């Protein structure tokens with residue numbers, strides 16, 4: 278059976294987390310649908326009205342990194358796989 | 372590099388990232404369209420179960436016609452509604468392959484009604500992901516057999532009237548009556564917990580196929596914000612109403628004895644079927 282190799286997705290591994298941020302947001306892929314904004318239990322996501330990305334949408338931004346608990350709910354609903362979610366710093370240290 | 376060596380904090384652990392089997396490109400789907408969520412779930416499972424290399428998938432006609440551009444496996448594009456027939460050929464000539472079929476409700480429950488019923492009745496060892504958004508999304512939001520009673524579409528501008536257009540077809544419940552079928556369930560992409568349940572349903576279906584079971588299908592209630600004339604969050608909230616017509620849950624899981632008229636004894640007697648039948 279001939280099989281096309283899986284195209285490697287960009288793997289975010291060694292982001293400089295200074296200061297720590299719980300989310301990496303591929304804003305160029307965001308379509309501004311607001312499903313993540315609705316799903317976030319801590320209301321720390323909003324569309325960035327000051328930015329229009331190459332797709333023509335206002336991309337989402339993390340308003341308050343300290344308020345984000347890395348619960349991953351935003352990533353579960355995003356149809357465009359925009360989010361990389363990192364464990365809270367405390368957990369990463371232990 | 373250790374924390375001790377550099378004095379820098381260890382890089383944080385990744386809890387979620389884009390699955391490898393999801394091709395790194397933007398999709399043509401409208402903002403907030405459930406097709407993207409369902410593609411992502413499939414890609415996550417192909418990664419987790421290490422299935423991508425052995426998968427042959429069959430794409431439908433509908434908005435998801437370009438699914439072959441987004442999930443990094445081998446694909447065949449089928450004529451409208453005929454994906455189960457194409458997948459039958461794939462299955463019977465590739466006994467080792469993991470065979471995945473992706474269909475919309477217009478594709479599966481309208482023009483392709485015959486193909487899905489007979490593939491299911493034959494017990495083809497394929498897994499169908501049935502994306503039910505109650506509308507013909509691709510062609511401009513016309514009424515489908517799955518459209519809710521009273522629902523306004525471009526071809527039912529006053530709302531679907533059963534006297535004129537009949538009743539919604541619960542195709543999953545109908546398929547669950549067929550002996551060739553081993554698993555049928557219905558989930559929804561309405562919110563994060565529902566999305567998690569869909570993933571568990573897909574996983575169960577994939578595992579039944581890998582274990583040599585018969586036909587498996589997961590219906591996913593999805594949205595079409597553009598066709599429904601709603602914002603994406605409104606369309607997700609509306610899925611609660613859709614689920615009143617199409618109840619959520621496992622409809623048939625034959626080996627667990629769940630489903631209409633399931634005879635667990637018969638299942639045991641036929642358990643070796645996949646090995647016996649030359650496929």
Ligand SMILES: Cc1ncc(C[n+]2csc(CCOP(=O)(O)OP(=O)(O)O)c2C)c(N)n1
Nearest residue numbers: 432433434451475476477478506507508509
């Ligand atoms: C033989 C044939 N008849 C009709 C069409 C037109 N057509 C294209 S997509 C579609 C309906 C698709 O609806 P669905 O399967 O629900 O997919 P969705 O776009 O909603 O995801 C139709 C009727 C076609 N492409 N080929």
Ligand code: SF4
Nearest residue numbers: 317345346348349351
């Ligand atoms: S990880 Fe959870 S808390 Fe953080 S932005 Fe996403 S949904 Fe909100």
Ligand code: SF4
Nearest residue numbers: 307308310311313355
């Ligand atoms: S769910 Fe995804 S595409 Fe939609 S606004 Fe959020 S990040 Fe953007």
Ligand code: SF4
Nearest residue numbers: 400401404434508595
């Ligand atoms: S028309 Fe509907 S189903 Fe098609 S991509 Fe747009 S929202 Fe999705």
Ligand SMILES: [Mg+2]
Nearest residue numbers: 475476506508
């Ligand atoms: Mg449809």
